[in-house]
Amino acid sequence: KRGVGVLTLSAPGSDHYRLDPAIERLALDIMWASTGPWGSILGNVRRSRMIRRAVRGFRPHAVLSLVDQTNLRLLASLIGTGIPVIACERTDPRRHRIGLPWRCARRLLYPRAAGVAVQNEEVAAWARAFVPARKVHVIPNFVRDLPAPGPAAQRGASDILAVGRLGFEKGYDVLLRAFAASGLAARGARLTILGEGSQRAALESLAGRLGIADAVSLPGVVADPERWMARCTVFVLPSRYEGFPNALLEAMAMGCPVIAADCDSGPRHIVRDGTDGLLVPVEDAGALSAAIVRLMEDAALRARLGAAAVAVRERFSKAAVLRRWDAVIDAVA
Structure with missing residues (x-):
């Protein structure tokens, strides 16, 4: 909660978790459907502008981005801003299919990130093949607060x-x-x-x-x-x-x-x-x-x-x- 803001690309109605009131929350609701290749291109340009404006509005010292395509949208949107982005992979990208254009974008954009956070050494080795090793960090999930187990x-x-x-x-x-x-x-x-x-x-x-x-x-x-x-x-x-x-x-x-x-x-x-x-x-x-x-x-x-x-x-x-x-x-x- 130390000056944390949460920005989502989807509408607030899709939230599954309740945030602490001290956390600033902004939902862009920009995941609309695009029609045809030109519609997709124009839609992505519009999304990129909205993401860039919203992130700069937070005036962040750093941005933590979660999930592959969101990482790529954010990295592309913030080119030239000087805002450091830590891109986080939350599954096994070697198996999770995101399509050839997105895979190519990942190869181009992840090296521009300030850091790439992964959850285990196997995925870290994959990332180090195209991202400088000093930028790759292995951070596992933690056990959330749970009641004590019974007998x-x-x-x-x-x-x-x-x-x-x-x-x-x-x-x-x-x-x-x-x-x-x-x-x-x-x-x-x-x-x-x-x-x-x-x-x-x-x-x-x-x-x-x-x-x-x-x-x-x-x-x-x-x-x-x-x-x-x-x-x-x-x-x-x-x-x-x-x-x-x-x-x-x-x-x-x-x-x-x-x-x-x-x-x-x-x-x-x-x-x-x-x-x-x-x-x-x-x-x-x-x-x-x-x-x-x-x-x-x-x-x-x-x-x-x-x-x-x-x-x-x-x-x-x-x-x-x-x-x-x-x-x-x-x-x-």
């Missing part, structure tokens, strides 16, 4: 939980196939996936074809996922790729026994396989199914992994991570 004995014995956007990259189709192969549905187990997204209809259809629709629940976005984490038997993150998954961090902080796909980046920096969770190969429904069955049938293993998992509260504490952010911002401001 393992309070957890259910048949509840499998996943949390995240219902997108292809999250691998929930793999999870459904693994759950079906496990045979646990016939023994009373239930799978709940919290979140919303473009894959909802496809996932519902797949659950039906696999014969597990009655054992699968998709409640949508909930305000308190930690409450679900506190009572589930096992938490699963089956993603094809990730940045630094908050849902996994939060589940471990709540003492969940976790299983995560060993993506090229993300989960392997959080889960210590066999110590505080289990890692399985990406897109391997058989291995995931076996891991789920193993945990669901071994209460002692669940208790051991869950007890060790809460150490993420210290490993990725808010204070430690914010000190990293402060150091990067102070260096460029």
Whole structure:
């Protein structure tokens, strides 16, 4: 809150988080649809002018930009202003598709940034291929403030939980196939996936074809996922790729026994396989199914992994991570 302003390109009605009243907030609402190539070009010129005017109005010492295309719009808009920009990649850009024009723009514009913040060393190596190494900073996510985890004995014995956007990259189709192969549905187990997204209809259809629709629940976005984490038997993150998954961090902080796909980046920096969770190969429904069955049938293993998992509260504490952010911002401001 030390002189912080928040600028969004979307309308304020799309906000998912409540800001502290001390934070200045401006919503530009400039993400309108463009018609044809000329409409797109003219629309982007207009957006760029509005972004430039709005940012200069804040008179910032530094700007922190989040997400690939927003980073590029901002960097292009602020050329010549002298305002330092830290561009932040929040997923794995090696896998996340943004289209050839945007990829070319990233190669041109990221080297102009005052800094590029990424969430793990694999993505840092990717960035250093075209951005000066001194500008690339690895800063993981921190564990947000959560209630203390309850005892393992309070957890259910048949509840499998996943949390995240219902997108292809999250691998929930793999999870459904693994759950079906496990045979646990016939023994009373239930799978709940919290979140919303473009894959909802496809996932519902797949659950039906696999014969597990009655054992699968998709409640949508909930305000308190930690409450679900506190009572589930096992938490699963089956993603094809990730940045630094908050849902996994939060589940471990709540003492969940976790299983995560060993993506090229993300989960392997959080889960210590066999110590505080289990890692399985990406897109391997058989291995995931076996891991789920193993945990669901071994209460002692669940208790051991869950007890060790809460150490993420210290490993990725808010204070430690914010000190990293402060150091990067102070260096460029």
